[in-house]
Amino acid sequence: xxxxxxxxxxxxxxxxxxxxxxxxxxxxxxxxxxxxxxxxxxxxxxxxxxxxxxxxxxxxxxxxxxxxxxxxxxxxxxxxxxxxxxxxxxxxxxxxxxxxxxxxxxxxxxxxxxxxxxxxxxxxxxxxxxxxxxxxxxxxxxxxxxxxxxxxxxxxxxxxxxxxxxxxxxxxxxxxxxxxxxxxxxxxxxxxxxxxxxxxxxxxxxxxxxxxxxxxxxxxxxxxxxxxxxxxxxxxxxxxxxxxxxxxxxxxxxxxxxxxxxxxxxxxxxx
Amino acid sequence: xxxxxxxxxxxxxxxxxxxxxxxxxxxxxxxxxxxxxxxxxxxxxxxxxxxxxxxxxxxxxxxxxxxxxxxxxxxxxxxxxxxxxxxxxxxxxxxxxxxxxxxxxxxxxxxxxxxxxxxxxxxxxxxxxxxxxxxxxxxxxxxxxxxxxxxxxxxxxxxxxxxxxxxxxxxxxxxxxxxxxxxxxxxxxxxxxxxxxxxxxxxxxxxxxxxxxxxxxxxxxxxxxxxxxxxxxxxxxxxxxxxxxxxxxxxxxxxxxxxxxxxxxxxxxxxxxxxxxxxxxxxxxxxxxxxxxxxxxxxxxxxxxxxxxxxxxxxxxxxxxxxxxxxxxxxxxxxxxxxxxxxxxxxxxxxxxxxxxxxxxxxxxxxxxxxxxxxxxxxxxxxxxxxxxxxxxxxxxxxxxxxxx
Ligand SMILES: Nc1ncnc2c1ncn2[C@@H]1O[C@H](COP(=O)(O)OP(=O)(O)OP(=O)(O)O)[C@@H](O)[C@H]1O
Ligand SMILES: [Mg+2]
Numbered sequence: 233x234x235x236x237x238x239x240x241x242x243x244x245x246x247x248x249x250x251x252x253x254x255x256x257x258x259x260x261x262x263x264x265x266x267x268x269x270x271x272x273x274x275x276x277x278x279x280x281x282x283x284x285x286x287x288x289x290x291x292x293x294x295x296x297x298x299x300x301x302x303x304x305x306x307x308x309x310x311x312x313x314x315x316x317x318x319x320x321x322x323x324x325x326x327x328x329x330x331x332x333x334x335x336x337x338x339x340x341x342x343x344x345x346x347x348x349x350x351x352x353x354x355x356x357x358x359x360x361x362x363x364x365x366x367x368x369x370x371x372x373x374x375x376x377x378x379x380x381x382x383x384x385x386x387x388x389x390x391x392x393x394x395x396x397x398x399x400x401x402x403x404x405x406x407x408x409x410x411x412x413x414x415x416x417x418x419x420x421x422x423x424x425x426x427x428x429x430x431x432x433x434x435x436x437x438x439x440x441x442x443x444x445x446x447x448x449x450x451x452x453x454x455x456x457x458x459x460x461x462x463x464x465x466x467x468x469x470x471x472x473x474x475x476x477x478x479x480x481x482x483x484x485x486x487x488x489x490x491x492x493x494x495x496x497x498x499x500x501x502x503x
Numbered sequence: 504x505x506x507x508x509x510x511x512x513x514x515x516x517x518x519x520x521x522x523x524x525x526x527x528x529x530x531x532x533x534x535x536x537x538x539x540x541x542x543x544x545x546x547x548x549x550x551x552x553x554x555x556x557x558x559x560x561x562x563x564x565x566x567x568x569x570x571x572x573x574x575x576x577x578x579x580x581x582x583x584x585x586x587x588x589x590x591x592x593x594x595x596x597x598x599x600x601x602x603x604x605x606x607x608x609x610x611x612x613x614x615x616x617x618x619x620x621x622x623x624x625x626x627x628x629x630x631x632x633x634x635x636x637x638x639x640x641x642x643x644x645x646x647x648x649x650x651x652x653x654x655x656x657x658x659x660x661x662x663x664x665x666x667x668x669x670x671x672x673x674x675x676x677x678x679x680x681x682x683x684x685x686x687x688x689x690x691x692x693x694x695x696x697x698x699x700x701x702x703x704x705x706x707x708x709x710x711x712x713x714x715x716x717x718x719x720x721x722x723x724x725x726x727x728x729x730x731x732x733x734x735x736x737x738x739x740x741x742x743x744x745x746x747x748x749x750x751x752x753x754x755x756x757x758x759x760x761x762x763x764x765x766x767x768x769x770x771x772x773x774x775x776x777x778x779x780x781x782x783x784x785x786x787x788x789x790x791x792x793x794x795x796x797x798x799x800x801x802x803x804x805x806x807x808x809x810x811x812x813x814x815x816x817x818x819x820x821x822x823x824x825x826x827x828x829x830x831x832x833x834x835x836x837x838x839x840x841x842x843x844x845x846x847x848x849x850x851x852x853x854x855x856x857x858x859x860x861x862x863x864x865x866x867x868x869x870x871x872x873x874x875x876x877x878x879x880x881x882x883x884x885x886x887x888x889x890x891x892x893x894x895x896x897x898x899x900x901x902x903x904x905x906x907x908x
Contacts, residue, residue, distance in 0.1 A: 308823055309902040328828050335901070336825020347820045347905065351521050361824040408824065 253320035255416055255447050256282035256305060261314035263300050263470075274300040276470040277314070282449060284415075287442045289458035290451045292467035298451045299344070299420055301467070305449065306341050306418045307331050319415070336365050340409030342419035344451075346401040348393040348408075354380060355389040358408045365412060379407035383437065399430040406434070410441060417441060419450040423457055435460050511837060524810055529846035531806040532881050536850025537857065539796045539877040544858040544867035546788030551868055553781040563741050564637050565733040565748060568766045584756060584764040585727035593755050594733060600751055602744035604736045605633035608728040610714045612721050616670060617683040623669035627660075627684060627710045629717025630732070635661070635695075637734035640711070645678045645693035648713050652692075656715040660684075661693040663707040684710075687720035741769055796877065800884040803846075807839055807888035811896070818896040819904025831897040832890070839889020843882045851878060 263275040275297045282288055290298050303309040304316065307323060316323055319338060323331070335341075348357050358376040367375070380386055383403035393401050402422060409417055419438070423431035431454075439460060442448050452458050459478070466474035569586055586608070593599070594606040610629035615622050628634065631653050635642070642661060652659050662670075662677065671677045681688045689712060698706040718724055735744040745767055746760075753760045818831055851874055858867040896904050 303902045306823075307901075308905070309900055332822070332825050332827040335823060341823055343823075347823070349817055349820055360821070364821075364825045364827070364830060412825075 253317065254281045254283050255319050256280065256449070257315075257317040258305070259315040261301070261304060261311045261316065263297070263304065263309070264312045273470055275304075275311070278467075278470070278472055280465065280472065280475070282447060284447055285442075285445050287438070287448045287460065287462045288450070289461035289464045290449065290467065291453065291455075291458055291464060296467040297470040298467055300470075302418055302420050302449070302451055306339050307335050308341075332364075336361055337412060338414050338416055340412065340414040340417045342402070342405050342409050342417070342422045344421040344424050346393070346398075346405050348401055348404055350393055353390045353392055354385060354396065354404045354407075357393070357404055358411055361408060361412045375411050376407070379411040380404070383407045384433070398425040399427070399434075402426060402430075402434065403437075406437060410446075415447060417446055417448045419448070421451050421453065423452065423454065431457060515837075515841070525842060528806050528810055528842050529849065531802050532843050532846025532885055533850040533853060535796070535798075535800065535803055536847050536877040536881045537854040539792055540851065540854025540869070540873045541857045541862075541867065542788065542792045542795055543870045543873040544854070545862055545865055546785050546792065547870045548868040549788075549865045550781045550785040552865065553777065553784070563735040563738040564770045565735065565741070565745055566768050566770070567731040567733060567748065567752070568768070569727070569729075570764065570766055586731050586765070587726050587728065590731065590752065590755060591728075593751050594731070594748060596751075600744070600747040602736050602740040602747055604734045605637060607631050607634040607637055607732040607734075608714050609634065609730045609732055610717050610722055610728055612717065614684045614721060616666060616710065618670040618680065621670045623666055623708075625663075625666050625708050625710050627712060627717060627721060629712055629714035629722070631714065633734065634711065634732060637732050639698070641696045642693040643696040645691070647693055648711060653713040653715050656719050657713060658687060658689045658716045658720060659692045660689040660710050660712040661695055662691055662711075663695045663709040664697045665705055665707040666710055667694055685721060689716070689720075738771070741771065745769055792873075796880055800880055803843070803881055803885045804888035807842075807885055808892050811835060811839070811889055811892040815892075815896040815899075815904050815907040818893065819899070819901050819907065822897070822901040822904060828897045832893060835893030835897075836886065836890055839886050839893075840882070842889070843885025846885070847878045847881045850881065 258278055258280045261275055261278045262273070265272045265274060278297075278301060290301070292298050300309070304311050305318075307318070310324075318334065321334075323334070326334070348354075349360070352360075355373070355376050358379055359372045362372040362375060377386070377389065380389060383406055385400060385403055385407070388396060388400060391400075393404065396404065402425065406419075406422070409419075417438075422438075423434055426434065435457060438448055438450065448461075450457075450461065458464050461478070463475070463477045465472055567586060567590075569584065588608070591606050591608050594603060597603075607630045611626060612629075613624065613626050615624045617623075630648075632647050632649055634640075635647050640661075645661070648659055648661055651657075660682070662682075667677050670682060671680070677691045677694065680691050682691060689710075695707070695709070695711070714728070733744065733748055735741040748767055749760045749763055752765055753763050756764065758764070821831055822828075854874075854877070855869065858869050860867075896907070899907075
């Protein structure tokens with residue numbers, strides 16, 4: 233496959249996957265904020281490759297730039313300088329429409345603060361990304377129900393987010409992130425607000441998504457959560473200070489149902 | 504991509520997701536629209552009633568007052584400068600004054616009328632039978648005061664509906680009853696048909712008695728009248744009648760028309776003065792309505808801006824999960840259109856409803872232009888004010904919208 237400059241990439245090429253290229257390719261990424269005349273460098277020149285099917289954990293002290301990096305990877309923010317190719321596509325010159333399609337179809341984002349739409353039921357929150365990608369209402373509903381059942385919320389479909397616990401809200405957010413079948417799942421401290429048992433349940437959910445071939449990038453502060461990943465990247469002051477693969481099998485195993493219980497198979501098969 | 508119908512469903516879900524906020528926004532639009540409609544209805548209603556009451560004064564009458572309008576009577580030999588029975592007799596001469604139909608002397612006073620403990624303060628007009636027709640009063644029950652009553656100085660009286668309803672219980676027949684005016688008793692012989700109230704004065708709060716009886720019992724014997732009411736034969740010959748009256752009074756008082764110690768005013772000029780002042784009043788109310796429309800529009804704008812800006816984070820979430828700018832804009836456009844439209848429609852209904860009630864003695868009359876005006880302004884302001892912050896939020900990077908506090 234010939235790799236061209238993607239400046240004028242049409243929609244199909246934006247969405248079409250290039251198996252030959254890494255899913256995330258960051259080169260010399262810099263992000264600075266102007267704070268009252270003073271320039272704050274949140275990220276100072278990060279280069280990172282994430283291959284398809286990897287499970288990467290990003291660690292680092294508070295303020296080291298993890299969220300900033302994640303937002304750039306998730307196309308929610310743009311770097312001040314540097315190159316970013318997502319699935320072989322240079323995102324720098326993409327317009328609002330193309331970026332929306334990428335966020336919708338390729339990326340599932342799980343935020344630290346859940347970011348569910350308030351006063352909207354769990355099922356409607358999960359249906360929303362599918363509504364934006366044009367999935368028919370009946371199909372949408374079926375897939376949302378499957379996703380919510382998979383995260384163990386089959387009995388909370390019409391609850392509003394204000395009527396759910398933090399762990400339940402995070403699981404709704406995960407159901408929302410995976411129901412469009414994205415190839416890349418980004419999670420910013422998904423277990424940050426959860427107890428150890430909910431964290432373990434969540435991690436086996438991520439492990440099964442990983443087993444199905446999805447790429448996962450996850451920010452965490454907890455070493456035992458990072459242990460689930462196949463690679464750990466550590467940031468300090470906006471730079472990568474450590475980047476090493478690890479054997480995911482050394483993850484602490486909790487007493488849990490086998491991870492195979494969580495299976496998410498494409499569009500709408502019964503869970 | 505999402506269909507138009509899908510957009511509508513999503514927008515309605517957005518509206519339904521916070522009923523209280525939606526209702527408050529609609530209420531803002533509703534009040535803005537309704538207040539403009541009611542205000543304009545009050546303006547139209549009161550200016551119409553002013554015009555009507557002026558018309559009911561009688562259109563071809565002349566009023567003669569003592570006193571000169573030119574003020575140049577000094578030095579002239581004035582034998583008799585008051586309006587008295589001699590003036591009435593002279594003006595009633597159909598040879599000298601062929602265009603005068605009737606002349607009524609007028610004595611007015613204010614008294615407290617009482618009957619069986621009920622009391623009401625009213626103005627009493629002492630005159631003759633011709634006064635009623637000149638002033639467009641008709642008798643709905645009983646009879647009018649007569650020539651004989653005047654000659655006999657009979658204490659009889661015709662009362663207006665406001666006086667009757669204040670003094671007598673509903674269903675009671677006032678005819679033949681003795682009412683107390685000050686320290687004197689008058690017998691009610693007739694009821695005047697209602698002329699309706701106006702913004703200026705209540706023309707039903709009146710009682711008409713023979714001037715002779717009023718002079719005997721209420722004002723004290725006097726040779727002069729406060730004014731004379733002259734009815735012309737037709738409105739076309741009213742100016743002829745006016746000059747006849749002036750020259751008759753001049754010769755009676757041995758003076759010239761230029762030095763006449765009386766002022767003659769015709770009702771047509773009174774009408775035009777009053778009409779122009781009522782037009783000024785309507786214009787003033789129009790300005791008040793325009794200001795309230797502006798205030799209403801700012802209220803609508805404010806509430807839309809606040810509610811949509813408050814949802815910047817929601818817009819950020821929607822963008823983060825793949826909503827295109829256009830989809831978000833369509834959603835908010837539909838939302839603010841539906842809210843402004845429903846609020847506007849209910850505002851029109853509320854405005855029409857309120858306009859059915861008498862407000863401060865004025866019966867509001869709906870101005871047909873006020874409905875499309877108020878509705879149009881409220882809806883367009885609502886849409887623009889809802890669309891603008893949504894557009895601003897949808898144009899932000901998702902991360903900036905998400906961070907918005
Ligand atoms: N919008 C912004 N404006 C200015 N400075 C910012 C902004 N966002 C982040 N920063 C700065 O960039 C640096 C990195 O922030 P970031 O949120 O990426 O940290 P983090 O590694 O995610 O921290 P934590 O673990 O606490 O979530 C911080 O010093 C922060 O103050
Ligand atoms: Mg962070």
